[in-house]
Amino acid sequence: MPVVTARISSATWSHLRLRQSAHLRDLVSETTFTASQLIQPIFVVEGLTDAEPVPGLGDNSRLGPAAALETIARDVDAGVRHFLIFAVPSRRGAGGPADQKTKGPGGVDFAHAARTAAAIKQRFGDSICLWLDVCLCGVTDHGHCAILDEDERIDLDRTLDALAACAVAVAEAGADGVSPSDMMDGRTARIRSALDEAGHGRVLIMSYSTKFASSFYGPFREAASSSPRFGDRRHYQIDVRSRRDAIASSVRCANEGADLLMVKPGLTSLDLIAPIVASTGKPVGAYQVSGEFASLVALAAQGLADFDAALVETWHVLRRAGAAYIITYGARRARALGFGA
Numbered sequence: 001m002p003v004v005t006a007r008i009s010s011a012t013w014s015h016l017r018l019r020q021s022a023h024l025r026d027l028v029s030e031t032t033f034t035a036s037q038l039i040q041p042i043f044v045v046e047g048l049t050d051a052e053p054v055p056g057l058g059d060n061s062r063l064g065p066a067a068a069l070e071t072i073a074r075d076v077d078a079g080v081r082h083f084l085i086f087a088v089p090s091r092r093g094a095g096g097p098a099d100q101k102t103k104g105p106g107g108v109d110f111a112h113a114a115r116t117a118a119a120i121k122q123r124f125g126d127s128i129c130l131w132l133d134v135c136l137c138g139v140t141d142h143g144h145c146a147i148l149d150e151d152e153r154i155d156l157d158r159t160l161d162a163l164a165a166c167a168v169a170v171a172e173a174g175a176d177g178v179s180p181s182d183m184m185d186g187r188t189a190r191i192r193s194a195l196d197e198a199g200h201g202r203v204l205i206m207s208y209s210t211k212f213a214s215s216f217y218g219p220f221r222e223a224a225s226s227s228p229r230f231g232d233r234r235h236y237q238i239d240v241r242s243r244r245d246a247i248a249s250s251v252r253c254a255n256e257g258a259d260l261l262m263v264k265p266g267l268t269s270l271d272l273i274a275p276i277v278a279s280t281g282k283p284v285g286a287y288q289v290s291g292e293f294a295s296l297v298a299l300a301a302q303g304l305a306d307f308d309a310a311l312v313e314t315w316h317v318l319r320r321a322g323a324a325y326i327i328t329y330g331a332r333r334a335r336a337l338g339f340g341a
Helices: 010-019 022-027 065-077 111-127 156-172 187-197 218-224 243-255 267-280 290-301 307-320
Strands: 038-045 051-053 061-063 082-088 129-134 177-180 261-264 284-287
Touching: 010 022, 022 129, 038 065, 061 065, 065 111, 082 111, 082 218, 111 129, 111 156, 129 156, 156 177, 156 187, 177 187, 218 290, 243 261, 243 267, 261 267, 267 284, 267 307, 290 307
Parallel strands: 038 061, 038 082, 082 129, 129 177, 261 284
Antiparallel strands: 051 061
């Protein structure tokens, strides 16, 4: 691709970022619905040598680095082109001001995420679009999505610095895009600024822009070992009763430089997709979260539903509501279910 250099706004760059590859153009195409608009999550666990099934998630497993590469290879053969990676480290930092032993701000270390991104891109190159989840819940010993001060309150500046450092680390390792899921105020702007200053202006931000404090994340938290060690996340994730806050959150992320927006959970946020699109003009995706996917697995296991038919139905409902793309644990099944590449 020709190199383009100019002093232009982040908003202008956002359009260029979304047009820079066939994978991205297909992801946000408005007149088709194919496997190209589905994103497959992958859990890569440091130190794991094989695969561990995730309760409730069917054929999705926690994977060691080598097993992850082989799984991605099979998924590519099955038509998957977008992968969202959750890198689960073996060591966690304190995430507080007392820990001075790490390479990143606030006692957290993103080496596993960077190694994972580098290994995947080295093997698959531009044949896939690689997204890395950016959050702190998996790298702090308390399990919250932030660095905490001595009183166990969010230290926002240090948290934003750590998130930005993670984004730059995985971008330098070859990630095509980063996906901040922490729900900290101001994180999109801090990440965009850090990426641009580090020379990664073409790396996209797919923001978890409207993410609720939901009861449907259980299987994911098992897979990512990301449950908080105390309290909950209701003081930074959105209250499920709050429509105005939900829409405003996505508007803020759009204004701060996000290229793609997202609602999560997908099926319980159907009423928000069209208003967010209207308010921002940005592509808005939906995350069919682990609890939503697991409910289909459970129905099928009891002989109460045809799993594939129910899965396809949910995808069509999300698209009908206006989702530009869908993150789903069943993306690898799409081609077999009649969704061409």
